[in-house]
Amino acid sequence: MTMLRAERVTLGYGRRPVVHEVSLDITEGGVGLIGESGSGKTTLARAFLGLLSPMSGDIWYGDRPLRKADLRAFRRDVQPVFQAEALDPRMRVGRSVAEALPRAARSRVGELLEQVGLDPALADRRPHQLSGGQRQRVVIARALAVGPRLLILDEPTSALDVTVQARILDLLAALDTERLLITHNLAVVERLCRTSHVLFAGRVVESGPTAELLASPAHPYTRALRDAVPKLGGPPPQARGRTEAVPAATGCPFRLRCPLAVPQCEQAPALRDVDGRRVACHRAEDVLSS
Numbered sequence: 001m002t003m004l005r006a007e008r009v010t011l012g013y014g015r016r017p018v019v020h021e022v023s024l025d026i027t028e029g030g031v032g033l034i035g036e037s038g039s040g041k042t043t044l045a046r047a048f049l050g051l052l053s054p055m056s057g058d059i060w061y062g063d064r065p066l067r068k069a070d071l072r073a074f075r076r077d078v079q080p081v082f083q084a085e086a087l088d089p090r091m092r093v094g095r096s097v098a099e100a101l102p103r104a105a106r107s108r109v110g111e112l113l114e115q116v117g118l119d120p121a122l123a124d125r126r127p128h129q130l131s132g133g134q135r136q137r138v139v140i141a142r143a144l145a146v147g148p149r150l151l152i153l154d155e156p157t158s159a160l161d162v163t164v165q166a167r168i169l170d171l172l173a174a175l176d177t178e179r180l181l182i183t184h185n186l187a188v189v190e191r192l193c194r195t196s197h198v199l200f201a202g203r204v205v206e207s208g209p210t211a212e213l214l215a216s217p218a219h220p221y222t223r224a225l226r227d228a229v230p231k232l233g234g235p236p237p238q239a240r241g242r243t244e245a246v247p248a249a250t251g252c253p254f255r256l257r258c259p260l261a262v263p264q265c266e267q268a269p270a271l272r273d274v275d276g277r278r279v280a281c282h283r284a285e286d287v288l289s290s
């Protein structure tokens, strides 16, 4: 059984749903949630952290809905990795990490800093006296303090430059903790997530093994996201790679910007199995073969 799972979860703010009937399991090997700004990634992550209750459907923690679960056990098992800006600027970073530890274990701060590749002597510094990469390592040390089984990471490296980013990804890949990773950066999921789910306008449009999604996307939106990733030294992304599509209110939400849209797309496509993944597109076979 997977530790955490969303079953037909609809989420929103006030009465407005922004995530629609999403079902997904946090499976082994890392799970990526990919999508552009506003697609509902953070909203879904907040629900997985128990910070937002579903309007319908449930988040399952083991064999119980999260709303009925033992929250103390849940907080030990599942930890968020916030962006480094969330560190208290006035607090020495050693104390930030110590606060996350049970009182009896506060002597473990140095050990945790070492685990994330930091010199324990940095514990006396304040966040502004560290580099961006070092600050991000402190945040990871804090999340590891309670010995979680799953980390939920929201854009853990987006504020860092490319070489620092790569070292943080190496660190995360070496931890024996499961991860749910939220990002618009496909290179990050490629490194850390065996399985990925692509969200568009609050709906999963494609799910499957990350390597296959990137090598041969079956949804036009996944393909647009992939093509929008600039290659170092390569040509700029093509116009087709623009992904800031306005969602259609009816039918397939991507159809207004889809280069392959046909009249059938006025009927919303259901998720179906195509070539080893789940995809919500009437023309998935054509996308795969083109």
Ligand SMILES: Nc1ncnc2c1ncn2[C@@H]1O[C@H](COP(=O)(O)OP(=O)(O)OP(=O)(O)O)[C@@H](O)[C@H]1O
Binding pocket: 013, 018, 035, 036, 037, 038, 039, 040, 041, 042, 043, 044
């Ligand atoms: N606190 C809130 N109150 C009302 N609407 C919200 C709130 N937070 C997010 N939204 C709306 O929910 C939708 C999904 O936002 P969400 O932050 O989940 O997207 P995202 O994919 O994580 O985007 P980003 O990458 O920019 O963080 C957006 O339309 C957003 O405006």
